[in-house]
Amino acid sequence: MxxxxxxxxxxxxxxxxxxxxxxxxxxxxxxxxxxxxxxxxxxxxxxxxxxxxxxxxxxxxxxxxxxxxxxxxxxxxxxxxxxxxxxxxxxxxxxxxxxxxxxxxxxxxxxxxxxxxxxxxxxxxxxxxxxxxxxxxxxxxxxxxxxxxxxxxxxxxxxxxxxxxxxxxxHQKISYPVFDAASMVPEGDDFDNAIGMIASARRPIILAGGGAIDAKESIVKLADRLEAPLATTLKAKGMFNDHPFNMDIFGTLSTPQAYELIAQSDCIICFGTSLHHFTTDRGKLVKDKNIVQINNEITEISKNIHPTVALTADAQLTADNIVYWLDEAEIPPSLFTRELEPHSLKQHPLGTNSQQDGSYINYIEALEKLERALPENRVLTTDGGRFMTEVWCRISAPDPQSFIVTAHFGSIGLGVQAAIGASLAVSDRPVVVFSGDGGFMMGGINEFNTAVRLKRDLIVIVCNDSAYGAEHIQFVDRQMDPGLTQFEWPSFAETATALGGQGVLVKSENDLDLAIAAIEKREKPILIELCLDPNDVPRMRV
CATH class of the missing domain: 3.40.50.970 (Thiamin diphosphate (ThDP)-binding fold, Pyr/PP domains)
Known part of the structure; x- marks a missing residue:
């Protein structure tokens, strides 16, 4: 001392x-x-x-x-x-x-x-x-x-x-260790019941949430043993990217193929998730199925739905233990994945090609093109807003740690700040952030210059429909004038340039090609402004 x-x-x-x-x-x-x-x-x-x-x-x-x-x-x-x-x-x-x-x-x-x-x-x-x-x-x-x-x-x-x-x-140098070693290997009647349900399942699916990210290898081993497809919650997006039977996000954000597969399943084995109603599509996807919920936080079990059986236990140890007893009992695999084509469950539909007059870019087509063009080793961040669920579905992240959601409070205007923080943690990797126009005006514009000052490798994509999208939809649905939700913002591309970065305005496919070229040659924070038709942006998938 x-x-x-x-x-x-x-x-x-x-x-x-x-x-x-x-x-x-x-x-x-x-x-x-x-x-x-x-x-x-x-x-x-x-x-x-x-x-x-x-x-x-x-x-x-x-x-x-x-x-x-x-x-x-x-x-x-x-x-x-x-x-x-x-x-x-x-x-x-x-x-x-x-x-x-x-x-x-x-x-x-x-x-x-x-x-x-x-x-x-x-x-x-x-x-x-x-x-x-x-x-x-x-x-x-x-x-x-x-x-x-x-x-x-x-x-x-x-x-x-x-x-x-x-x-x-x-001054004294004091620090306290955090005791977080894996524990709680399940046993007893609940575990026996869980093993029985899993062993008898013919169409099992394994679902992993944010609380099970560290158990990836054991969960994959269990999936391969059962021959069951894998899925994640939004928080664990990217966890099974390299697995041939990865369904990606489970629930309202699933592809049509994956959603149909979930509906056909008879048992869902859930690790480290509280089964939020976005994940279960408000209970539709878990109805009349055996649900085995494993979570080391007792407060997360039955928080949103009541499972058939629950285990308050560590995800990795439980997955390993299930495999052990399946092997001991010589339980055959379900053969579920043999009905599926590898890598067939992740492709979202492209949608219809809307006719653009040169004032707007088609949002879905732009996202699909950006997915192929953005740096592969990116950290992905999203702000809140109508645009966000299509980004979650169509723009990939390398792993869950490289994916940041800022919508837990339903707020907008938090994404650019989170992106800058992430960039300070991974100075050798680019950070991509998608923001809406309202969210960027509320919070992002304040900090874009911070990214410039700090010389961050930041790629900001502003989805500009010149409106507060969620409110715009409600007016349109009731056949009311949505004018109060619409705004004439300044040019975000020009503003980004004025703040010391590089701004690119995108209203056409040719503009998008120029923007992608600018991303590849970027030497400073860059902002891509996608001009969108407020009546042609897909609804949130929630």
Whole structure:
């Protein structure tokens, strides 16, 4: 333990580095500026200044997802923290860990305009809250915050009282291990029942969710043993890319072929998923089937539907154990995949070729062409909006860790920020982000210049239908004038160029070819603006 006397703000900065985090996102204010300065000038950390505080949370969340470390952001007090609320809810609902270091108003300054009860505010988001209790407990409180973020898989806000910052302390290097070794091998009647259902199934399907990503090899081994096709939830997109009987996303986002196959199945073996109603198509796809649900979080079992049998157990150990007992009992394979053509379940229909007058590009055709042209080693990010489900279906990601969804709270305007955070975690790979026009105006335009300043390899594709699409559909469905949902935005391509990047406007197939050529030769953040007919964009598949 070091006996060198330091100040509290220095101890906080050092504690971040003690947890091997060398990148911090945020905005400085009077309650956190000395901590940030010490982190950069004396700890050797990199500070990424954002345009608006909530962006720092989204960047840290994406950094966590892609790097596997705990992303860290920092803001000052008052409105700086309230600007982070939407992003904190997104992170909490996505079960993504990160740390937000929030400075706080001096207790004695009761008339400070930026005073707010931080604990009560954060409670509403679902994030955790850690109070720095005293100057003497700084290192312990910081270590506890990092532990809780990792163990609880959610954002944790650390309250840093401004009163403490210039108090002298002796810094201690403290970190707490997270005990996450695989455990809980199932046994007993429930396991016996599950084995019986699986052994007797003639058309089984294996479904893997975000909680089973680390169990890929064991789940594939089970699928091959059963001769059963594989599918994933949205969160696990890309998990089985290289498997010949990969169905890709299960549920409302399935291809017609895969959806029909699911309807024909008699048993679905579900690893690490809560079976959201998008996954089950509001129960239609699990009706009259045996459902075996395996999840190591008891709160996720029966959360959305009641399975036939459930096992509170580790995905990898359970898959291995099922294979063992199938072999012991000499259970023959189902032969289900022998009815299928390899790689036949992932192709979504191209749709009809709509006649374009040179003002718009056909959205589906553009996505199909971009899928072939975008860098293969990409990280894929999407903002929220009507456009997003077709991107999820038609644009691939190399693996689940390279796929970031920002729609857990139903918000728009979070995608570009997440893309920048991901790019800081994988500096040698391009990051592709799809955004709608409304979402880009709400949040992306604020941070595109951040990507330019940081020289990120960022490919932004704005799906511009000059409307808030979900609302536009509702007016049209009721044969009402959708004019209130439509906007005359500035040219996003020209704006991107003005902000220091490269913008390309796409209204025709020839324009799209030029955009693809520009992507291949990019030397700075690039924005491709797809001009879309608001009456010709497919509905969300949810």
């Amino acid at each position: 070091s006996t060198e006397v330091t100040y509290v703000y220095q101890s906080i900065a050092q504690a971040v580095l003690d947890h091997e985090i060398d990148t911090m996102f945020g905005l400085m204010g009077d309650a956190n500026l000395f901590m940030v300065d010490h982190y950069v000038r004396h700890c050797g950390g990199e500070f990424i200044p954002v345009a608006i505080e909530g962006s720092s949370v989204m960047m840290a969340l994406a950094y966590s997802k892609v790097s596997g470390k705990i992303g860290v952001a920092t803001v000052t007090h008052g409105p700086a923290l309230t600007n982070c609320i939407t992003a904190l809810v997104e992170g909490a609902r996505a079960n993504m860990p990160m740390i937000l270091l929030a400075g706080d108003t001096p207790v004695s300054d009761t008339q400070n305009l930026q005073n707010i009860d931080q604990r009560e505010l954060i409670k509403t988001t679902g994030a955790g809250f850690v109070q720095i209790r005293s100057p003497e407990t700084v290192a312990q409180d910081m270590a506890n915050a990092f532990y809780r973020a990792a163990a609880e898989k959610r954002p944790v806000v650390v309250n840093m009282p401004a009163d403490y910052m210039w108090k002298e302390v002796q």
